[in-house]
Amino acid sequence: MNSYSPNMLKTFSDCPYKFYLKYVRKISIPQQASYFEKGKKIHAIANYYLRGDDISKIIKGLDEDELIIWNKLFNNEFFKMSYVKSEYNLSCRVGDFWVGGRLDALMRHNDDYYILDYKTGSIPKNPEMDFQTMVYLICADKKLNKYNSLKFIYIDLKNNKNFIIELTQELKQKYERILEDICKYITFTEEYPQNSEKCNFCEYSKVCKC
Ligand code: SF4
Secondary structure, rough: EEEHHHHHHHHHHHHHHHHHHHHHHHHHOOOHHHHHHHHHHHHHHHHHHOOOOOHHHHHHHHOOOHHHOOOHHHOOOOOOEEEEEEEEEEEEEEEOOEEEEEEEEEEOOOOEEEEEEEEEEOOOOOOHHHHHHHHHHHHHHHHHHOOEEEEEEEEOEEEEEEEEEEOHHHHHHHHHHHHHHHHHHHOOOOOOOOOOHHOOOOOOOOOOOO
């Protein structure tokens, strides 16, 4: 049975040909390590901290910029809530397909649950309809079973802001329909058209004859 991550769904929706190169032909294009380094470091520290590890030595090794970002996350109201899980692999069925990925953190306050996603870069342009939002909210909803409220929190560390999406019955139905439709389409399609509108900054431009 096919299983799809938010990245796979986003890639297909942005450019089916990129999906073909990356996930069907399995061509991997190395990207500049420095581009992701800061985000990776902050995610790792957050995970160690939430698990209860001593992070004092790691904090001392941060540069000024990284320390500012870490302090923003550390003081974030949602990051201070009760810890449930971090770097949490979660998957669920939608129709005949599986979707899933790894959450940055799941927190709670009484019976209210919060999926946290820390962004050192920018948050999605349309957060409510981003595949990451849809997949994680639907998977957490199925996993938790009983809760008072379930929210997805994008923590924008660049601008020190939170973007909050609460899962409602209406959103849940909408997300399940969208996810099932795109999973079905990806599974059965034999066509992978190029989307030239997404070529700027595409790491596949060197191998793509567009
Ligand atoms: S360069 Fe453009 S057409 Fe080619 S894979 Fe990337 S986004 Fe798609």
